[in-house]
């Protein structure tokens with residue numbers, strides 16, 4: 314595992330380079346405009362031999378000083394922060410775009426000289442690199458370097474420029490020409506650091522900009538983005554009747570396989586869509602898919618560091634299976650995120666004594682906010698509340714099974730007790746969708762990892778496996794319209810890199826089938842007599858004590874198993890409507906069932922009286938506990954860490970003026 318290994322050696326290199334900083338002053342960006350210095354372009358300008366070590370392979374041998382940004386000679390150029398950045402760019406950006414950026418940098422720091430005149434690089438080349446590579450800098454929260462400013466230091470064709478990337482492009486064309494096969498998706502089955510993950514997601518969204526975008530749902534304790542990538546034929550918008558689903562990976566920071574599989578999945582979806590794969594195009598055109606590969610990027614870093622230590626042969630007697638078993642599971646406040654959600658399951662059980670109880674849309678008790686709420690949990694709760702999700706899976710590791718709610722036992726003294734939701738049949742069907750499509754999960758002869766799952770064909774009720782409170786799946790089901798299962802991908806929480814491709818093959822069909830499963834059951838729109846959608850109407854299914862509510866425009870989705878169902882729709886201020894439907898066994902698309910409700914004078918429903926109303930449901934962190942709590946934390950120890958990015962120390966080693974132009978904003 315090569316992750317994070319480049320850091321120590323890079324650090325030494327930087328220290329050596331930085332030690333020589335200092336002596337000659339030259340023009341800092343911005344100074345020029347203030348009249349503090351001038352660029353002595355024509356003073357002693359002369360052609361000289363190429364001498365910068367990082368620029369030896371440019372397609373010219375004669376360069377000119379002063380260079381484009383005013384370094385008067387080789388020593389000044391080499392001591393500048395610009396050159397320092399170029400020498401470490403490969404490591405900082407994890408190799409992303411490093412070749413193009415280096416060649417572009419060389420055309421500025423070591424500009425081409427011909428017949429005693431400086432030849433400037435083309436603006437169009439610079440703009441192309443900027444378009445394709447700015448996401449790499451965004452990935453590490455670094456600003457686009459000022460000396461690669463296309464408008465300032467590059468010129469147009471008319472002014473007589475040259476393309477510093479001409480040779481590079483020619484080499485690339487040869488490389489592409491060697492792929493003579495049918496075009497297909499190319500995915501690198503390696504581990505991704507956080508920076509690599511963010512830049513892969515952003516690059517993928519850029520490549521598929523018409524069907525994809527990234528967005529952040531919040532930050533981890535250490536300030537890392539919880540970055541989501543979305544796929545839909547209309548990214549950024551909910552479309553009437555289009556169901557939404559999500560995948561969440563790496564909630565436990567040391568369970569890393571799901572994180573990788575989700576990164577590969579995003580690349581696969583984008584690329585296959587572009588290549589015309591009909592199945593993927595249909596899926597994306599009819600579904601809004603949200604993927605959060607890492608819910609716990611801080612924990613991931615701890616786990617990755619531990620695995621890096623253990624790749625030391627002295628440690629590695631036991632192989633990978635014992636690596637990363639516990640380190641990094643929790644977030645950096647030592648909170649297990651899958652125990653940190655409001656424990657609504659006990660509230661649900663307490664409702665059983667009422668005759669016509671329902672278990673859905675249970676409000677978050679105010680008391681919850683006075684406990685410690687992790688920022689990762691907070692972000693995901695807000696996300697769940699803000700998007701009308703229908704279906705979800707959270708990917709874990711350590712077993713090979715799909716478990717479904719409830720995770721919390723219905724009996725306080727029984728920690729291995731079958732504790733079904735009212736939607737037991739739907740959940741079984743969903744869990745089976747994943748397990749059956751997996752290469753080995755549903756096979757009873759498959760070795761498990763210690764749990765007893767005799768004859769279950771790879772699925773189990775969570776509480777029957779082992780009971781716990783505060784889990785994310787129970788929260789999804791009891792607080793929102795979303796049905797979530799937990800997928801345990803295998804015994805090895807941190808498999809070796811060689812296992813990543815076989816794991817992708819084992820899980821690919823499951824991941825696709827599960828997304829398609831969001832189209833099971835029925836969907837429709839609830840409207841008033843004037844055709845306006847009714848938000849917050851309730852869809853009840855006879856015999857299932859779990860209601861679904863309509864979204865903003867009155868649309869709803871109700872996952873159901875095949876058979877006869879009786880639906881009742883109610884909304885405050887409207888008459889109720891009842892429909893009987895029959896869902897056939899083989900249906901590839903959700904059945905459409907619309908309702909029109911008549912307005913009636915309001916009469917309170919007696920059954921509503923003991924169930925908290927929607928006003929309580931709308932309350933989210935009513936006392937701003939979370940905000941005051943996190944601000945306290947930051948005040949104590951988080952300020953410095955929050956302010957400067959991790960790579961900042963590399964540039965401030967020798968006490969020289971640091972290149973603030975690398976900081977964003």
Ligand SMILES: [Zn+2]
Pocket residue numbers: 565568709710
């Ligand atoms: Zn887990």
